[in-house]
Amino acid sequence: xxxxxxxxxxxxxxxxxxxxxxxxxxxxxxxxxxxxxxxLLHQLPGMSDLVxxxxxxxxxxxxxxxxxxxxxxxxxxxxxxSLAGAGFQGVLRNPLADPFTMGVASGAAVGxxxxxxxxxxxxxxxxxxxxxxxFLTGLCSLWIxxxxxxxxxKLQTETLILSGVVxxxxxxxxxxxxxxxxxxxxxxxxxxxxxxxxFRGWAFTYVLIPYVLIGVIVLVGYARSLNLFALGERxxxxxxxxxxxxxxxxxxxxxxxxxxxxxxxxxxGFVGLVVPHLVRMLVGPDxxxxxxxxxIGGGIYVLWADTLARMLLVPTEIPLGVVTAxxxxxxxxxxxxxxxxxxxx
Amino acid sequence: xxxxRGLQKAYQDVSVLTEIDFDVKRGEFFGIIGPNGSxxxxxxxxxxxVIAPDAGEITLADKPLARxxxxxxxxxxxxxxxxxxxxxxxxxxxVLEMGRFPYQNWLGExxxxxxxxxxxxxxxxxxVPLAERTLDQLSGGEKQxxxxxxxxxxxxxxxxxxxxxxxxxxxxxxQLMDIVRKWQKTTQVTVVAVLHDLNLASLYCDRILMLHKGxxxxxxxxxxxxxxxxxxxxxGTRPIVMEHPVHHLxxxxxxxxx
Numbered sequence: 001x002x003x004x005x006x007x008x009x010x011x012x013x014x015x016x017x018x019x020x021x022x023x024x025x026x027x028x029x030x031x032x033x034x035x036x037x038x039x040l041l042h043q044l045p046g047m048s049d050l051v052x053x054x055x056x057x058x059x060x061x062x063x064x065x066x067x068x069x070x071x072x073x074x075x076x077x078x079x080x081x082s083l084a085g086a087g088f089q090g091v092l093r094n095p096l097a098d099p100f101t102m103g104v105a106s107g108a109a110v111g112x113x114x115x116x117x118x119x120x121x122x123x124x125x126x127x128x129x130x131x132x133x134x135f136l137t138g139l140c141s142l143w144i145x146x147x148x149x150x151x152x153x154k155l156q157t158e159t160l161i162l163s164g165v166v167x168x169x170x171x172x173x174x175x176x177x178x179x180x181x182x183x184x185x186x187x188x189x190x191x192x193x194x195x196x197x198x199f200r201g202w203a204f205t206y207v208l209i210p211y212v213l214i215g216v217i218v219l220v221g222y223a224r225s226l227n228l229f230a231l232g233e234r235x236x237x238x239x240x241x242x243x244x245x246x247x248x249x250x251x252x253x254x255x256x257x258x259x260x261x262x263x264x265x266x267x268x269g270f271v272g273l274v275v276p277h278l279v280r281m282l283v284g285p286d287x288x289x290x291x292x293x294x295x296i297g298g299g300i301y302v303l304w305a306d307t308l309a310r311m312l313l314v315p316t317e318i319p320l321g322v323v324t325a326x327x328x329x330x331x332x333x334x335x336x337x338x339x340x341x342x343x344x345x
Numbered sequence: 346x347x348x349x350r351g352l353q354k355a356y357q358d359v360s361v362l363t364e365i366d367f368d369v370k371r372g373e374f375f376g377i378i379g380p381n382g383s384x385x386x387x388x389x390x391x392x393x394x395v396i397a398p399d400a401g402e403i404t405l406a407d408k409p410l411a412r413x414x415x416x417x418x419x420x421x422x423x424x425x426x427x428x429x430x431x432x433x434x435x436x437x438x439x440v441l442e443m444g445r446f447p448y449q450n451w452l453g454e455x456x457x458x459x460x461x462x463x464x465x466x467x468x469x470x471x472x473v474p475l476a477e478r479t480l481d482q483l484s485g486g487e488k489q490x491x492x493x494x495x496x497x498x499x500x501x502x503x504x505x506x507x508x509x510x511x512x513x514x515x516x517x518x519x520q521l522m523d524i525v526r527k528w529q530k531t532t533q534v535t536v537v538a539v540l541h542d543l544n545l546a547s548l549y550c551d552r553i554l555m556l557h558k559g560x561x562x563x564x565x566x567x568x569x570x571x572x573x574x575x576x577x578x579x580x581g582t583r584p585i586v587m588e589h590p591v592h593h594l595x596x597x598x599x600x601x602x603x
Contacts (some may be wrong), residue, residue: 227439228443286439
């Protein structure tokens, strides 16, 4: 297991690093890859003396002030959403569960849109206020979805997705209503909603880092419990898992991760659905490997989606949510079909 | 090993179990039989602490059941369910290793190396050739053996079997029950089994508890419990009870009334 984790972790980290460097070099002003490497190396502690400055100051400005923070933010948002998806799928034993289909993302969006509408994004708690409010509203919608889907104490795949979609539609209309209420701030809410990582700077990155850390640590700590959940809730209970407590903690942490990502980058659909499945196909169902790999894989997926979003129609930016959904929706359809087939067996 | 006193349970005012009293001795093979809806599964779920009784008390290894945490309980008792394992992508060896969960710390580590234990159990159950296969590639009988293996890896003092042979053909039924008995001989584990098949119950159980509509009809040896009149009163059909020519235990034969 440990060998496998090191192997996959090492390989995927290398891909992530290479993707980040390639993405940074791409843009309106294209920078040579070697220059990007040197600029990044130069920033490492103790390396500034070893690496001679051979690049114009403007390049360093572009890399450090514009592209690097954006790349890091993309990776963190991807990691949050994909971890949340893996958590939801694992604990609900439902391959179609993710922050988006569970209505959590839309719930978080309602809270965030409300703050934007009234210009309260930075009231009360500064940078932290949007994530906190988004977490609370996301939690509310999760609770509503779960209690709607519960029939005689059992959660069924079809009802769960159905109630998720219904709640999501309702909350979506609520957000649209808020958009139409405000004339001045329309563009801000709409653009935020469709998902974007532009002009975020470092402050948002610092807000996300603790969420990702908490998420990874807690979820990986529960990885073995999630493996037992895969055998069924009663099996897990007989093996010594406190089922209710575990479920609650994993749902809370997954919602927290979703809210953090949504409050910073709007609704970016399908990442939480697609990435854990792709990772599962590669590394198998063991959550001890699946969870960390989902975090890294989600980072790579959103990083490339964001690179496409800013590169495809230069100088216009495509909303990030459009790109991820464009790739993710066909995959969702494919999964739905697979799921039906296995269900019939 | 187990003391059950004055157990009662009702679902929405409908009584499921009333006045259940029995003891199971250490190392005993104890059977629970009764027709559909007699409350035997409910009784087993209460012993495994999945549902709580309305009244009465269960004591397990000299400690009230209610005072166990889930993890402590998983070190004392293991359960083999009738449905078996779902077709997931875990390998047989990985599933067996999951049986060690109640003994692991939060990092998933344990003091002693458990590989020899897992190897021994895979040998006993004939799972060695299947070790690297995933559950979704196994037949129902094979999966049930893996589930039993996982329960044995837990090293329980008490093994609960919930109609473990329901979905198995006769070959696998005998194989599974023989494995349990063999394991019992070497480890002195106590076995409590809900069984549908009265003939299997007679062959394997030291004593049998008979339930009917939530009421305890009696506890006794297979010879005491598997009598024509008792079975007719409980199951509503009159069988012929004969002695097994080899094992000298009662076996029943059904007779058609049409």
